[in-house]
Amino acid sequence: MNIVTTPASVLDIALDAMARTPDPRLREVMASLTRHLHAFVQEVRLGEEEFEQALEFLVAIGQATGEKKNEVVLAADILGVSTLVALLNNQDPQGESPAALLGPFWRANAPDCRCGDSIARSGTPGVPLAVSGVVRDVQGRPLADAMVDVWQASPVGLYENQDPTQEEMNLRGRFRTDADGRYHFLSVRPAGYPVPTDGPCGVLLRAQHRHPNRPAHLHFMVSKPGHKVLVSQVYADDDENLESDPTFGVTRRLIGNYALQADGASATLSYDFALEPGEMKFPRPPIP
DSSP states (O other): OOOOOSTTHHHHHHHHHHTTOSSHHHHHHHHHHHHHHHHHHHHHTOOHHHHHHHHHHHHHHHHTOSSSOOHHHHHHHHTTHHHHHHHHTOOOTTSOOOOOOOOSOOOSSOOBOOTTOBSOOSOOOSOEEEEEEEEEETTSOBOTTOEEEEEOOOTTSOOGGGOTTSOTTTTEEEEEOOTTSEEEEEEEOOOOEEOOOSSHHHHHHHHTTOOOEEOOEEEEEEEOTTBOOEEEEEEETTOTTGGGOTTOOOOGGGEEOOEEOTTSSOEEEEOOEEEOBSOOOOOOOSOO
16 A cells, blocks of 8 residues: 555655656656655755755745846755756767856847947946957857857946846847857956845855855857857956855856956957857746
8 A cells, every 4th residue: 555654655655656747757857856855854864843944945035036036046056056957968079168057147138239339338337348259160160140148247246137227238238240250249347246145045155154256257148040059158267256156157168368458458358169069949038
């Protein structure tokens, strides 16, 4: 009889209840998740009060998610899950560019821009930055008319949807590569910034004595029909938090040289991308 008799007996009964799931992948994933959850509870001997706290945390990250912030994505980020998924699914066997986590602040439908335009639309103060590079396939051939979607935080560490002083879609833009696969645009040098700490993820970081400060970076999403969409970030090589990113997003190949000019009044970044063949499928936007 499928009747629970001991703590250990719950698992087999739960797995048996799920065994009739028609979708084979859903059946596999949920069975594995259930086994690991039960093993975790058994290993740490989870107390009833701790279980209540865990449920409250899950409820709170949902309640803290809205039009301005996605706390669910942030929770996956600070636990390292987002980076793990990105690396597992983008292991660059053919030399394509390294991927990174999407983060909680990408917005679809950023303004279409011409190469050479500036994405700093609100009179954004900061060190002027000129960004350029080439998009190629894995054979090294330039890809014309590829879309380079970029977004970043301001030099005070806020994305425009967090900051009422910035106009809509400031520091966001989409650029098309030219016939030689080249793109270039103007902006301001990004600064490091703290992940949002006003919700349950902030409570967790403080309880773990972890700082919330991400290293300075630009976000890129590069796409072209017939190729897999590349989600990536390029980090400033002089940032003090490269080795302690709270989202574990920094990998060696994603560190770029944000080179200050001799007079210190402006900076440049040159970074190339290589796309692997595949389906051009975009992620769901974490925020509208």
